[in-house]
Amino acid sequence: MNAPFPAPSLDALTRRMVPRYTSYPTAPHFSDQVTGETYGAWLEAVAQSDAPISLYIHVPYCRSICTYCGCTTRAARRDEPLIAYAATLRREIALVAARLGHVAVSHIHWGGGTPNILPAGTMEAILADLAGYFRFTDDFEHAMELDPRHVTAEGAKALAALGVNRASLGIQTLDPAVQEAIARVQPLDVVEASFSALREAGITAINADLMYGLPLQTEASIAETAEAMLRLRPARFASFGYAHVPWMKRHQTLIDEATLPNGDARLRQAALMRDLLEAGGYQEIGIDHFALPDDPLAAAAREGRLRRNFQGYTDDEAVTLVGVGASSIGRTPAGYAQNAADEHGWRRAIEAGNLPITRGKAFEGDDALRAAIIERLLCDFAVDLPALAERHGAVGETFAAEQASLAPLVAAGWVSLDGGRLEIRAHHHALARVVAAEFDAYLGRGGRHSVAV
Ligand SMILES: C[S@@+](CC[C@H](N)C(=O)[O-])C[C@H]1O[C@@H](n2cnc3c(N)ncnc32)[C@H](O)[C@@H]1O
Ligand code: SF4
Numbered sequence: 001m002n003a004p005f006p007a008p009s010l011d012a013l014t015r016r017m018v019p020r021y022t023s024y025p026t027a028p029h030f031s032d033q034v035t036g037e038t039y040g041a042w043l044e045a046v047a048q049s050d051a052p053i054s055l056y057i058h059v060p061y062c063r064s065i066c067t068y069c070g071c072t073t074r075a076a077r078r079d080e081p082l083i084a085y086a087a088t089l090r091r092e093i094a095l096v097a098a099r100l101g102h103v104a105v106s107h108i109h110w111g112g113g114t115p116n117i118l119p120a121g122t123m124e125a126i127l128a129d130l131a132g133y134f135r136f137t138d139d140f141e142h143a144m145e146l147d148p149r150h151v152t153a154e155g156a157k158a159l160a161a162l163g164v165n166r167a168s169l170g171i172q173t174l175d176p177a178v179q180e181a182i183a184r185v186q187p188l189d190v191v192e193a194s195f196s197a198l199r200e201a202g203i204t205a206i207n208a209d210l211m212y213g214l215p216l217q218t219e220a221s222i223a224e225t226a227e228a229m230l231r232l233r234p235a236r237f238a239s240f241g242y243a244h245v246p247w248m249k250r251h252q253t254l255i256d257e258a259t260l261p262n263g264d265a266r267l268r269q270a271a272l273m274r275d276l277l278e279a280g281g282y283q284e285i286g287i288d289h290f291a292l293p294d295d296p297l298a299a300a301a302r303e304g305r306l307r308r309n310f311q312g313y314t315d316d317e318a319v320t321l322v323g324v325g326a327s328s329i330g331r332t333p334a335g336y337a338q339n340a341a342d343e344h345g346w347r348r349a350i351e352a353g354n355l356p357i358t359r360g361k362a363f364e365g366d367d368a369l370r371a372a373i374i375e376r377l378l379c380d381f382a383v384d385l386p387a388l389a390e391r392h393g394a395v396g397e398t399f400a401a402e403q404a405s406l407a408p409l410v411a412a413g414w415v416s417l418d419g420g421r422l423e424i425r426a427h428h429h430a431l432a433r434v435v436a437a438e439f440d441a442y443l444g445r446g447g448r449h450s451v452a453v
Contacts (some may be wrong), residue, residue: 002344003189015093018437021350021378022310023329023336024371025162025361029442030338035359039330039337043099046332052106052137054318056310057126059115060343061085063150066184067254068172068214070243072321072327072341073113085325086122088127088347092324097133105130106137107316110144117150122157127162141166141316142424148194149186156194156201166205167198167399174228178214181259188228195232205295208234212269213242215259222269223276236297237282237290239273241266270430286379287432289313306379313379326356335362366441369394374436381432382423402438411434 019026046053061076062069076082103297108130115123120205143166144159151169171191172184179185195263198206208229212222229237238388244260247253247327261269274284282290284300286306291298298314307314309321323330325342327341337360340346349356363371369392374381398420406422415435424431437443 001121009124018433019440019443021374021433021436021440022308022312023331023444024374024440025336025367026440027329027338029147029166030336030359030361032359034041034335034337034357036355036357036361038362039332039355039357039360040099042332042334042337043322045334047099047101047103050104050444051320052104052318053100053311053320054107054316055105055109055130055134056321056323056325056328056330057089057108057110057115058323058328059085059110059118060326061112062114062116062147063117064183066182066209067250067251068184068242069251070245070249071113075224076117079119080116083122085343086126088116088190088350089325090126091350092346092356093126093129093133095350095353096322096324099355100134102136104137105134105140106318106330107141108143111311112145114150115144116146117129118158120155120162123158123162143168145170146194146198148191149374151194151197153200156197156203159198160201160203164203167203168207168209168328169194169234171208171225171229172211173214173221173350175217175227175406178216178221181215181255183254192232195234204235204384206234207236207238208232209238209240210273211240211242212273213261213266215255217261217269218270219265219272220294222272226273226276226280231407233292235292235313236285237277239270239277239288240291260370265428284429286313287429301379302379308375308378329360333363336360366397368391368392369397370439370441373399373439377422377424377439378432382421384421386420399439405438406435 025068026453058072060073061082062073063075063077065073065075142163144164145168147172148169169191172182173179174188174191176187191261195206210225210229232342244252244255277290281292283293283301285291285297285301286308289297289312296315297313298305305315305317307316307330319333321331323339325339325344326346327339329336329338337357339356340349340358345358346356362430369389372392373383373385376388389395403417406415406417409431410417414425414431416423416425
């Protein structure tokens with residue numbers, strides 16, 4: 001008897017170009033219909049609610065640019081551009097605060113770039129402004145992305161004094177040949193010193209970012225990196241597949257494509273990293289995070305409270321995320337709004353007294369429902385479609401077409417569908433972005449993405 005569906009190839013599926021779904025609708029579908037005025041009105045509506053908000057502060061500067069980098073950042077060898085940037089940032093915060101009023105803030109995340117290269121006094125001034133405008137909740141989390149090469153004992157103490165209580169360190173790889181190939185040389189002793197400095201300063205909640213799929217990377221080098229990092233015992237790991245997008249990031253053209261692991265090798269590297277981190281006592285969180293079982297993110301994952309936003313996975317329950325800084329994206333219950341990505345445009349708008357929004361997407365139709373389905377799939381690998389539809393006022397919506405298109409995955413035993421409850425089976429979680437893409441009503445209408453694994 002013939003199989004009812006052609007057997008899908010797992011490898012081919014995980015190599016499909018699909019979005020990372022840190023937002024839905026995804027950024028390629030933002031347009032200039034959302035302006036600073038639109039966003040201002042959205043923020044004024046947020047001010048009417050008692051719910052705490054989350055704040056993202058983007059610092060798009062690094063001392064030098066790593067050739068693999070996919071972030072929005074540029075090089076600054078001196079402090080002057082950073083100080084000038086921070087002055088504009090403070091004016092933007094004032095503009096945002098004027099719309100938000102004295103709201104509560106549950107989470108601050110400094111990202112970049114390398115925010116820890118801001119002079120301590122500059123960070124202090126920004127935080128003093130924030131403390132004046134807003135209230136911080138009792139369980140307030142204050143996180144910062146750090147480059148270990150720029151973490152000193154003195155710097156770590158300064159961050160702790162400013163209230164930073166979670167640090168995210170970019171490690172990527174400890175293999176000297178790979179580090180050389182990505183222009184990011186940071187030997188193990190530099191990484192160990194950054195952990196010690198943070199811990200001695202009292203910042204014990206440490207995340208470490210690791211990567212696979214980098215030029216010259218092998219399974220042996222992944223294993224060595226994972227073993228050394230497991231000895232340092234951070235609270236969380238991220239394991240990101242290198243996204244090679246030279247059409248968007250020109251400096252990635254410096255990477256020799258002939259040295260990149262192929263699709264099969266990437267899959268094996270991702271699986272090896274996951275196995276080693278799990279064997280080391282870490283719980284798998286969503287598609288690319290791992291946490292010690294007593295970490296709040298692990299508890300949130302077990303209890304179905306995990307969320308996904310532009311920074312990846314979080315246990316932060318705030319519905320509104322206000323982003324400040326060039327290129328940063330905000331999310332409110334009404335939709336997404338993105339700041340001008342070029343620093344000059346961003347500065348000009350702020351100096352004219354306007355919110356520097358250039359594009360965004362208002363939620364319309366079933367966007368919020370589809371966003372919730374995609375978020376649950378990427379967080380829990382499971383979703384109860386009718387129940388979620390009902391919660392969004394779409395009683396009777398079963399997503400029959402989407403369920404039908406998943407039939408080959410169900411027949412292969414990778415996905416189960418039972419009375420509208422969709423689940424991606426263990427060992428096939430790598431399919432989460434591919435399954436989520438079936439619920440993306442915008443896919444195929446523009447945008448170019450990276451491979452699923
Ligand atoms: C915005 S960077 C900031 C961290 C800090 N500047 C550093 O490099 O240590 C945050 C993380 O994004 C990840 N990342 C950067 N470029 C990437 C790419 N092209 N593909 C996948 N992940 C990437 C890295 O794991 C990095 O640690
Ligand atoms: S990886 Fe980090 S340090 Fe390197 S260029 Fe990107 S943001 Fe800067």
